[in-house]
Amino acid sequence: MAEEQTAAPNQRELAAVRGFIAAHGEQVRAVVENIGKAGARVVLVGEDGALGDVVVRGGVEAAEALVAASGLESGSWDGPTVAAVQIGSAHRRAMAGPRAGR
DSSP: OOOOOOOOOOHHHHHHHHHHHHHHOSOOEEEEEEOGGGOEEEEEEOTTSOEEEEEETTOHHHHHHHHHHTTOOEEOSOHHHHHHOOOOHHHHHHHHGGGGGO
């Protein structure tokens, strides 16, 4: 039986994660979330509390490979990670979408 190989992260994905690290500090936390057929989401929490993400089509294994290639460790939504997130008013408005104007 042949082993499945995980696709290597592409340059766009690597650039997105490295850009986030450059903008928000070296101590970035990464949490991989399965989003079904669409693949996986790598949620990034910056040293400054900023929140970002990269969607990876190859699934959880491909997302884990992206995290490793970026020099980060995959974590979870534990207490310290949740506490590190600093959601500002601009982000809250963006997440609220049309309801923000009400």
